[in-house]
Amino acid sequence: MLRACLRGANATARKNYRRIPLTSLQQCRHYTAGEGSSASKVVVAGLLTVSGGIGGTVLYAKWDRLCLCVCVFSLEECNECHEHKEATAVHPAPTEPMKERPVEEVAARLAQQEQEEQDISASVSASLEDSLASSAKATLQAIGAQEAALQAIMQHTDKLKEAMEAEVLPEEKSNQWKDLEAALADRTTALNDARAALSKANESLDSLRSVIDESKGLKISSVRPLVLAAEENLHNMVVDLDKMVMKCFCVLAGKLSTDDLNALIAHAHRRIDQLNRELAEQKVREKIHIDAALEQQKLEDQKALDSAVNTALQHVKEEARLDQERKLAELREVMEAEMRTQLRRQAAAHTDHVQDVLKVQEHELKAEAEQVLSSKMLEQETRYRQLTQEQLDNFTLDMNTAYARLKGVEEAIDSHVVAEDEARKAHQLWLSVEALSYSLKTAEADVPTVPLENAAQAVRDSCRDNDFALALASALPEKSLQRGVYSEASLRARFNSLRSLARRVALIDESRNSLYQYFLSYLQAALLFEKRQEAPPSQLSSEDLDPFKLLSYASYCLEHGDLELAAKLVNQLRGEARRVVEDWLIEARLTLETRQVVNLLSAYANAVGLGTTQAP
Amino acid sequence: MADEHARKWDRCLADTAVKTVTGLGVGIVVSFIAFKRRAWPLSFGSGLGLGMGYSNCQHDLRSPYLIHGRMVKDQ
Numbered sequence: 288m289l290r291a292c293l294r295g296a297n298a299t300a301r302k303n304y305r306r307i308p309l310t311s312l313q314q315c316r317h318y319t320a321g322e323g324s325s326a327s328k329v330v331v332a333g334l335l336t337v338s339g340g341i342g343g344t345v346l347y348a349k350w351d352r353l354c355l356c357v358c359v360f361s362l363e364e365c366n367e368c369h370e371h372k373e374a375t376a377v378h379p380a381p382t383e384p385m386k387e388r389p390v391e392e393v394a395a396r397l398a399q400q401e402q403e404e405q406d407i408s409a410s411v412s413a414s415l416e417d418s419l420a421s422s423a424k425a426t427l428q429a430i431g432a433q434e435a436a437l438q439a440i441m442q443h444t445d446k447l448k449e450a451m452e453a454e455v456l457p458e459e460k461s462n463q464w465k466d467l468e469a470a471l472a473d474r475t476t477a478l479n480d481a482r483a484a485l486s487k488a489n490e491s492l493d494s495l496r497s498v499i500d501e502s503k504g505l506k507i508s509s510v511r512p513l514v515l516a517a518e519e520n521l522h523n524m525v526v527d528l529d530k531m532v533m534k535c536f537c538v539l540a541g542k543l544s545t546d547d548l549n550a551l552i553a554h555a556h557r558r559i560d561q562l563n564r565e566l567a568e569q570k571v572r573e574k575i576h577i578d579a580a581l582e583q584q585k586l587e588d589q590k591a592l593d594s595a596v597n598t599a600l601q602h603v604k605e606e607a608r609l610d611q612e613r614k615l616a617e618l619r620e621v622m623e624a625e626m627r628t629q630l631r632r633q634a635a636a637h638t639d640h641v642q643d644v645l646k647v648q649e650h651e652l653k654a655e656a657e658q659v660l661s662s663k664m665l666e667q668e669t670r671y672r673q674l675t676q677e678q679l680d681n682f683t684l685d686m687n688t689a690y691a692r693l694k695g696v697e698e699a700i701d702s703h704v705v706a707e708d709e710a711r712k713a714h715q716l717w718l719s720v721e722a723l724s725y726s727l728k729t730a731e732a733d734v735p736t737v738p739l740e741n742a743a744q745a746v747r748d749s750c751r752d753n754d755f756a757l758a759l760a761s762a763l764p765e766k767s768l769q770r771g772v773y774s775e776a777s778l779r780a781r782f783n784s785l786r787s788l789a790r791r792v793a794l795i796d797e798s799r800n801s802l803y804q805y806f807l808s809y810l811q812a813a814l815l816f817e818k819r820q821e822a823p824p825s826q827l828s829s830e831d832l833d834p835f836k837l838l839s840y841a842s843y844c845l846e847h848g849d850l851e852l853a854a855k856l857v858n859q860l861r862g863e864a865r866r867v868v869e870d871w872l873i874e875a876r877l878t879l880e881t882r883q884v885v886n887l888l889s890a891y892a893n894a895v896g897l898g899t900t901q902a903p
Numbered sequence: 904m905a906d907e908h909a910r911k912w913d914r915c916l917a918d919t920a921v922k923t924v925t926g927l928g929v930g931i932v933v934s935f936i937a938f939k940r941r942a943w944p945l946s947f948g949s950g951l952g953l954g955m956g957y958s959n960c961q962h963d964l965r966s967p968y969l970i971h972g973r974m975v976k977d978q
Binding site: 788792800863866867 | 908909957960961964965
């Protein structure tokens with residue numbers, strides 16, 4: 288706002304500048320002869336303008352409050368205000384220094400007078416300012432109100448014209464008429480407001496005028512410019528106000544042209560038609576409304592009836608409910624009493640039950656206690672029994688050990704007896720075996736021994752319960768028992784004779800057994816000489832299987848008492864030689880067998896005797 | 904067995920001798936009767952007898968496990 292006003296001020300300053308330079312330019316035209324002087328004039332004019340602008344803005348700053356209000360409503364007012372200010376500013380500016388110059392001579396008094404004047408002027412200016420401010424405000428308000436009234440009138444007029452001229456639907460028409468009525472109301476109110484504001488402004492202007500007159504009456508020169516300014520302001524304000532009023536009035540007066548009148552008539556006719564139509568419509572509507580109202584009335588009656596019925600129903604319901612409640616309460620009492628009796632009964636039953644349960648528990652506990660007691664008793668008993676058993680066992684153990692020892696002693700004795708018996712038996716056996724071996728040894732040259740039956744029987748008798756000896760004794764060959772065996776000497780002798788025979792038939796075997804072979808064999812025996820006795824090697828090779836060699840080996844063995852080896856060697860003979868010495872071989876085997884058994888028996892008897900014989 | 908061997912030999916020899924003499928005799932008879940007292944039936948007969956005896960002896964000696972039995976009259 289301030290900037291706008293400043294711009295306004297500058298614009299006015301420029302306007303003023305335009306005004307003043309006109310005069311200054313006129314002055315310049317008069318004095319166009321001197322260029323330098325024109326330049327100085329221009330400079331002076333510029334300076335003046337600048338100072339005027341500055342002064343104006345200063346005063347405007349004082350009237351800042353006022354100008355704000357003015358600028359809100361219209362910028363022209365502000366400009367006019369500024370014009371006033373400029374006028375007042377410009378004029379006092381040059382007068383001030385003019386005043387001050389003649390006063391300088393009487394400095395003190397003038398200063399005092401000046402001071403007084405300044406005080407008065409200050410007060411006056413203050414009062415002027417106040418009154419100006421108030422009057423300006425009121426004026427502005429009045430102007431504003433007038434403007435508003437003007438606007439309202441214009442609006443109303445427009446609306447009227449629109450309503451008259453426009454051909455729209457009846458509803459719209461009625462709306463328009465309503466708007467029109469509203470506009471009319473607005474207009475009236477605006478007019479009233481304007482009138483009121485105008486009166487107020489006039490009052491304030493009158494007051495201002497009075498103040499001005501007062502201040503004029505003071506006759507102080509310093510006040511005069513202010514007064515002048517105030518007067519001018521007042522004048523301007525009055526002018527503006529009157530202008531506005533005039534405008535309003537003019538607008539209000541509103542001469543209607545013939546066209547307008549015709550339009551008005553036509554419009555009036557139209558309006559009449561419209562109204563007639565509306566009337567008809569209204570009648571119809573009324574009828575409808577009446578019907579609707581009747582219907583509504585019916586509905587309302589129905590509703591009333593319903594509501595009455597509802598209320599009656601509710602009452603009845605309520606009564607029934609109350610009855611029910613009462614009955615319920617009575618029933619409850621009865622039930623309560625019954626429940627009490629039942630509860631009493633139940634309590635009694637409960638006590639009985641509790642008694643029973645207690646009894647049962649008592650029994651149970653008793654049983655448990657008895658069980659515990661019995662178990663403890665049992666335990667004690669078992670322990671006692673265990674101890675006794677232990678004692679018994681120990682005793683038995685001792686007895687058993689003693690008995691065992693006794694038994695051992697007895698057994699030892701028995702075994703001794705047995706051993707002695709055995710020893711005796713062994714001796715007997717040994718004796719009998721010795722007899723047997725003796726009988727075996729005593730053999731003559733060509734005659735076999737005595738039958739060993741007796742000796743064998745003796746041996747068998749002496750070893751009745753000894754299986755081994757018995758087995759051995761029964762292992763003796765039958766022939767030796769029955770017939771006896773040949774001694775070694777006899778066998779030896781026999782062998783010698785057999786040897787020559789074997790030599791003679793050495794060449795004969797199954798394949799070669801013709802007489803010619805016999806002759807050849809005899810020839811061989813006659814011509815072949817071998818050692819009489821030759822020591823046999825430990826192992827026989829194939830060349831040792833020659834009959835002659837074998838016979839010499841066998842002779843050697845026999846001479847050295849080794850019948851077994853001799854028999855083995857003789858066993859190697861083959862063919863006819865073998866058949867010839869077969870008998871001898873059998874006999875030799877028999878002898879060997881018997882001797883073996885007898886040797887075993889003897890050894891056994893010795894062993895037994897050794898075993899049983901106690902060392903002294 | 905050895906005795907048997909010796910016995911066999913005895914028997915064999917005896918038998919051979921007998922057969923030879925018998926052959927000889929038969930030869931003499933045959934030569935006397937048929938062959939006009941020639942000498943060849945004699946040698947033939949004796950050879951015959953010898954051969955028979957030889958064969959018999961060989962056979963006897965070849966079967967060593969065959970023992971001749973002797974009839975013993977019950978007295």
